[in-house]
Amino acid sequence: xxxxxxxxxxxxxxxxxxxxxxxxxxxxxxxxxxxxxxxxxxxxxxxxxxxxxxxxxxxxxxxxxxxxxxxxxxxxxxxxxxxxxxxxxxxxxxxxxxxxxxxxxxxxxxxxxxxxxxxxxxxxxxxxxxxxxxxxxxxxxxxxxxxxxxxxxxxxxxxxxxxxxxxxxxxxxxxxxxxxxxxxxxxxxxxxxxxxxxxxxxxxxxxxxxxxxxxxxxxxxxxxxxxxxxxxxxxxxxxxxxxxxxxxxxxxxxxxxxx
Amino acid sequence: xxxxxxxxxxxxxxxxxxxxxxxxxxxxxxxxxxxxxxxxxxxxxxxxxxxxxxxxxxxxxxxxxxxxxxxxxxxxxxxxxxxxxxxxxxxxxxxxxxxxxxxxxxxxxxxxxxxxxxxxxxxxxxxxxxxxxxxxxxxxxxxxxxxxxxxxxxxxxxxxxxxxxxxxxxxxxxxxxxxxxxxxxxxxxxxxxxxxxxxxxxxxxxxxxxxxx
Numbered sequence: 148x149x150x151x152x153x154x155x156x157x158x159x160x161x162x163x164x165x166x167x168x169x170x171x172x173x174x175x176x177x178x179x180x181x182x183x184x185x186x187x188x189x190x191x192x193x194x195x196x197x198x199x200x201x202x203x204x205x206x207x208x209x210x211x212x213x214x215x216x217x218x219x220x221x222x223x224x225x226x227x228x229x230x231x232x233x234x235x236x237x238x239x240x241x242x243x244x245x246x247x248x249x250x251x252x253x254x255x256x257x258x259x260x261x262x263x264x265x266x267x268x269x270x271x272x273x274x275x276x277x278x279x280x281x282x283x284x285x286x287x288x289x290x291x292x293x294x295x296x297x298x299x300x301x302x303x304x305x306x307x308x309x310x311x312x313x314x315x316x317x318x319x320x321x322x323x324x325x326x327x328x329x330x331x332x333x334x335x336x337x338x339x340x341x342x343x344x345x346x347x348x349x350x351x352x353x354x355x356x357x358x359x360x361x362x363x364x365x366x367x368x369x370x371x372x373x374x375x376x377x378x379x380x381x382x383x384x385x386x387x388x389x390x391x392x393x394x395x396x397x398x399x400x401x402x403x404x405x406x
Numbered sequence: 407x408x409x410x411x412x413x414x415x416x417x418x419x420x421x422x423x424x425x426x427x428x429x430x431x432x433x434x435x436x437x438x439x440x441x442x443x444x445x446x447x448x449x450x451x452x453x454x455x456x457x458x459x460x461x462x463x464x465x466x467x468x469x470x471x472x473x474x475x476x477x478x479x480x481x482x483x484x485x486x487x488x489x490x491x492x493x494x495x496x497x498x499x500x501x502x503x504x505x506x507x508x509x510x511x512x513x514x515x516x517x518x519x520x521x522x523x524x525x526x527x528x529x530x531x532x533x534x535x536x537x538x539x540x541x542x543x544x545x546x547x548x549x550x551x552x553x554x555x556x557x558x559x560x561x562x563x564x565x566x567x568x569x570x571x572x573x574x575x576x577x578x579x580x581x582x583x584x585x586x587x588x589x590x591x592x593x594x595x596x597x598x599x600x601x602x603x604x605x606x607x608x609x610x611x612x613x614x615x616x617x618x619x
Contacts, residue, residue, distance in 0.1 A: 149574055222596055245420075349526050404552075
């Protein structure tokens with residue numbers, strides 16, 4: 148049976164991690180390449196890099212990071228942040244990433260999803276959805292709205308309708324990030340996750356809110372997600388990836404346990 | 407030296423990086439003479455069958471591959487590469503190389519997984535193998551190891567060639583082959599240490615065969 152994936156997310160700014168990661172022995176590591184290697188060794192199923200600078204000058208530094216990461220990890224990894232064009236996407240794939248994660252750029256220019264899917268294949272196209280709960284209106288019938296720029300800008304798009312549109316445009320996977328849950332450590336937004344899973348034929352990654360292994364469990368059971376994205380719970384040494392997976396496996400969730 | 411067959415639909419750089427990490431010498435090339443000089447060949451592939459076959463035909467690589475397989479050079483097909491060695495794919499209604507008996511079919515929409523949950527297509531993520539025959543590629547690898555799959559079409563080779571199957575709502579062939587001509591539906595270069603071990607085992611097999619000749 149297909150395993151549920153545990154995906155680790157790393158934020159990079161000008162070639163270094165935005166926050167140092169505490170690995171065993173309390174070593175604080177800011178190097179994204181070394182951190183990726185350690186998470187690979189520790190059993191991460193996939194790694195996602197977000198370039199949060201995404202300015203033109205920092206782009207070269209980031210591509211070099213992608214290249215060096217590709218030399219040391221042998222699991223899929225995706226790259227997001229500031230990708231605006233087919234050329235930007237080609238550059239990160241050519242540097243060794245398997246997948247591209249589009250977010251704001253897809254909202255501003257949905258055609259980019261189709262172009263990317265045609266050029267690189269749907270398997271390479273992940274679309275990130277930042278979602279905020281809002282009052283139900285005619286234009287937002289689900290009560291979930293797509294926001295961009297880290298949640299600062301409302302788009303007027305209904306999240307469920309947008310998820311379907313994105314899948315139709317050729318995305319291979321969706322990463323559903325709840326802005327409400329993000330940073331709370333109270334668990335993923337399960338209703339949102341489940342509604343999107345039920346609306347689209349492609350795999351869905353739950354994102355935002357993980358504070359404990361049980362949150363990953365509810366994301367893939369109640370939330371029906373194919374994968375769960377984690378960041379701070381492993382970055383700050385609260386749990387290891389192995390502990391998260393053991394928790395899932397003990398409750399009958401299929402996970403990759405040999406790596 | 408292993409040869410990685412270079413054509414437009416290849417994910418050859420990720421395979422080359424994996425071989426580099428294993429200290430296995432390799433060359434990425436489309437030159438028949440260079441491929442012929444290798445102890446074994448890897449035939450990668452991502453993308454669509456129709457496009458890949460068109461490229462293989464127009465570049466002459468289709469003929470080169472047939473000749474290499476006839477000359478008994480070990481060959482490992484990966485993902486689309488493994489599919490293309492078969493005879494026919496429902497993807498773009500494509501006639502394939504026909505080096506291995508069998509065909510590719512599309513995963514049906516609307517089926518459920520083993521636990522009754524929805525089955526998204528593509529089949530994307532790590533899944534297990536159920537072995538039906540021994541294969542030197544899997545020597546000393548934990549049988550419960552998972553491998554990374556990403557595909558919407560699945561292989562259906564001639565039954566006697568099946569080495570392992572995988573379950574995703576239905577059972578399909580994930581590894582086929584015999585005697586140095588093998589196909590993997592998953593990506594060993596993206597499957598952590600067990601995947602790297604397969605590449606190492608393939609290289610060891612190629613060297614042994616080469617020394618024996």
